[in-house]
Amino acid sequence: MYPRQISKDDVLKKYLYLAAVTLVLMLWLLPLGAVILTSVRPASDAAVGNYWGWPSGFDLVKNYTEVFTQTPMGRYFFNSLVITIPSVIGVLVLSTLTGYVLSRYRFRGNTLLFAIFIGGNFLPFQIMMIPVRDLTISLGIYNSYLALIIFHVAFQTGFATLFMRNFIASLPDELFEAARSEGASPLQTLIHVVIPLVRPALAALAILAFTFIWNDYFWAVVLTPSDAVKPVTAGLDNLKGQYVANWSLISAATIAIAIPPVVMFFLMQRHFIRGLTMGAVKG
The missing domain is CATH 1.10.3720.10 (MetI-like)
Incomplete structure (x- = not known):
């Protein structure tokens, strides 16, 4: 059974659908975003427990070069x-x-x-x-x-x-x-x-x-x-x-x-x- 298409006139369902899709997409991309953010952090950030906060600096070139x-x-x-x-x-x-x-x-x-x-x-x-x-x-x-x-x-x-x-x-x-x-x-x-x-x-x-x-x-x-x-x-x-x-x-x-x-x-x-x-x- 396929889901029924949302009517163009049903604005509420349309926006609820978009909100649900956006939420699921953000949850799915959250781990990837965390890895990307960590890849540009200085190594000292992880040592002090700064895993999800804003990086204290950006070592993008340094980290990727050292790889x-x-x-x-x-x-x-x-x-x-x-x-x-x-x-x-x-x-x-x-x-x-x-x-x-x-x-x-x-x-x-x-x-x-x-x-x-x-x-x-x-x-x-x-x-x-x-x-x-x-x-x-x-x-x-x-x-x-x-x-x-x-x-x-x-x-x-x-x-x-x-x-x-x-x-x-x-x-x-x-x-x-x-x-x-x-x-x-x-x-x-x-x-x-x-x-x-x-x-x-x-x-x-x-x-x-x-x-x-x-x-x-x-x-x-x-x-x-x-x-x-x-x-x-x-x-x-x-x-x-x-x-x-x-x-x-x-x-x-x-x-x-x-x-x-x-x-x-x-x-x-x-x-x-x-x-x-x-x-x-x-x-």
Whole structure:
């Protein structure tokens, strides 16, 4: 059931609705505002308990500069890029191929295979921590970029296949019939017909996969204990001292970590919105 649209003549309900939305938005943004404010505070403010008050000074340049000069966050950023970019590419390639096959070809086990992809999304990944860790050790890839790349691709491909399968299934059948009548092979149809039409879906999926993988903390801690290959999410925890933590520095690092996914979204938001709204109703 969808909510009824508020009538233009009902001014009271309109303003109550706007007030409620504003209140919820402010409560949702309050923690983010606190982190941003802390990221520009002097470190002495936290020491004297000034967490929510107006900063005694503004050390914006100092705090954000020290994130990359006084900590190994630069190395962690590089590690995250090395892990995230190949993982996103792998997810896009595999999900496009599997989505194309599952949506356009009927064969024995098609439905079962699709159900397995969907079912994997509902499996709590925490229960696989020990088996996955033991598997990476037995394969000799534990504590390496390859360990995180392989398992990010594996864990993201289930949702991505569901997404791409539904999107490709919504394409007109006449396009594929025309391609077959012209003698195009399945691979040629995929390259010249499907991929140009699913670019919005690929853009949306790239943003989602990039955000999920970039922000992953659980597998980063489980599979990469060494600082040499640790991504930013796990590396952020290293900024806390044993007895004292520089919360201004940690907050500045947190904001810096959040910038790449936000920038990627704004650069591709037109394709992202189009990709989420197209192909969402046909199964």
